[in-house]
């Protein structure tokens with residue numbers, strides 16, 4: 001098979017071809033030796049010249065190689081400007097790629113560290129072979145599906161509702177809103193009637209106010225005026241600390257005229273002592289992440305739920321997902337033990353089986369509220385918003401989610417080796433060459449975020465003075481990178497969240513910790529560098545743009561072997577259109593610092609695929625130089641790669657045919673981490689696990705993968721108090737016996753609201 005023949009030699013060398021190019025005899029001022037401390041502007045200029053010269057020479061060498069050998073650009077092309085042949089179908093490409101799986105895990109070449117030493121000893125540079133031996137990019141035959149869409153706004157004003165006049169004026173003047181969204185119009189009256197409800201509407205359609213307004217309206221009307229010391233009347237659970245902060249902000253605004261009702265937020269990061277003190281004083285509308293609330297249930301003596309009238313689960317499907325089950329059990333048991341009648345509301349843009357399961361257990365005669373737009377809902381030809389009484393949904397309906405009409409979704413197929421340069425090129429295109437662009441890039445783990453954040457910060461951003469090793473000579477001052485993930489200190493997380501919220505531009509690199517509920521204004525682009533683990537997460541990630549009727553776009557980056565994922569999205573009525581990788585990379589021709597051989601001499605030269613290849617190679621070399629500039633960076637890249645593989649192995653069973661570790665070419669993937677070789681020891685654990693799995697029964701295998709996924713989720717959505725939890729448990733045993741209505745042990749002894757559902761579904 002042709003493709004296999006091409007891949008094999010590279011697989012044997014760890015998948016990354018290298019070329020050593022001796023420096024010619026008459027170079028411009030030679031680069032200063034590594035490690036030299038340069039100071040002053042003259043030295044800065046010298047270093048900049050040297051860096052430019054180095055990248056120029058590297059690109060030249062690559063070009064010479066292509067021109068002189070049979071490894072010139074592949075003969076079969078999709079179009080004039082395409083880079084890679086595209087004859088095979090996605091399945092064929094996948095099959096071919098899977099042909100030699102073991103080899104991809106056993107690189108024979110030296111480790112990155114060794115390469116580094118070689119590089120220091122010999123006067124040579126390494127040139128990336130980005131465009132050789134890649135799998136073919138299949139033609140994307142994407143099925144065109146009709147997306148489910150909803151109408152966002154109604155022409156009805158808030159004052160048409162039976163609300164306290166001060167509440168209406170607060171909505172109008174403080175929040176500056178006059179007309180209701182469709183979901184608000186449907187939900188508010190129903191919730192004010194006292195019904196339990198499942199509320200589902202597209203991302204950014206105003207669900208927060210759909211529950212906050214009824215809660216505030218009902219609590220301000222409580223006859224014996226609410227006292228702070230009464231404790232919680234409403235519990236609002238949200239999956240992340242940032243969302244807790246955001247919801248708290250909305251509640252606080254609505255409560256302006258009702259100063260006797262005290263809102264509060266528990267969200268980790270803060271000292272438990274001060275949170276305890278606030279709880280002791282009293283919080284009437286308590287907003288928290290599940291983990292944090294459980295910590296307080298277990299450790300705080302004065303948290304009582306006897307007056308709870310509202311239990312709100314925002315992003316309910318996430319909260320009831322893996323990783324939160326235990327926490328929710330503890331919370332429900334604690335609340336149930338003290339209060340029997342309350343109103344429960346579950347909200348999400350993606351109602352799933354899990355949510356309706358819980359609804360069957362803890363909701364009383366619930367109403368299911370959703371909004372479907374006239375033009376898109378065949379079953380509702382008159383175009384009225386639909387108010388449904390549960391259980392109305394078929395599994396097909398539950399599988400398709402509404403997507404904002406003004407959201408353009410795209411996908412691009414990029415071979416592993418070219419992923420990093422493609423992402424960088426896309427960021428540069430949108431955020432360097434276009435004005436006022438705000439972008440969020442999603443990764444599958446904290447380590448991946450950290451790695452890419454540091455890499456881009458050091459290579460694409462300009463610092464004052466001379467470019468650092470591996471930095472582009474004309475790195476941009478326009479770019480701003482931020483990062484957000486579960487391993488950051490809370491203080492920094494909050495600062496980043498606030499900064500990105502208020503900024504007009506910037507690139508936020510993050511994990512799914514930012515996927516749910518966050519209302520970050522003016523985000524224009526969502527990039528998914530690692531595909532999400534479910535269609536629901538896909539919906540929430542892209543839902544950070546195109547909110548409340550604004551326009552936005554998204555880009556999903558897939559490997560050729562993952563092309564099938566597009567069909568999986570289509571089966572959930574998600575439509576994506578393709579952007580060609582070469583179109584993304586072509587932006588590099590707009591930036592002089594990526595210029596190759598004819599640098600500075602032929603300004604008007606036509607830009608062709610070869611030129612784009614050269615420039616992509618220059619950029620990749622900058623990344624590789626940065627990563628290999630010291631051992632710490634090499635080890636950081638390896639860690640990130642390992643984390644990527646772990647996350648890849650954790651894709652759920654139903655997506656394993658698309659994302660399977662066996663379809664990864666480790667050498668090629670390593671390249672996308674700026675590594676010149678595939679790390680040796682990485683293969684061992686991966687192969688061992690695979691072998692072990694083969695021996696295990698199906699059930700065990702499933703559990704293992706779920707546990708892995710749960711671990712990843714837990715790390716993302718942690719309460720921030722895990723470290724101290726064991727200590728607290730011990731203390732509870734000895735110092736606060738019986739003080740908790742629902743200690744860990746008690747939760748185990750009491751009826752578990754989850755037990756039934758677990759048995760049914762898993």
Ligand SMILES: Nc1ncnc2c1ncn2[C@@H]1O[C@H](COP(=O)(O)OP(=O)(O)OP(=O)(O)O)[C@@H](O)[C@H]1O
Pocket residue numbers: 177178179180181184201202203204205206207208209348349516517518519543547548
């Ligand atoms: N009636 C309204 N008029 C104008 N803007 C509104 C209205 N209701 C809500 N908004 C604004 O719309 C944005 C999105 O609202 P919100 O965050 O509640 O959406 P959501 O449906 O909860 O989204 P997600 O599913 O992503 O959590 C917010 O900025 C909010 O202030």
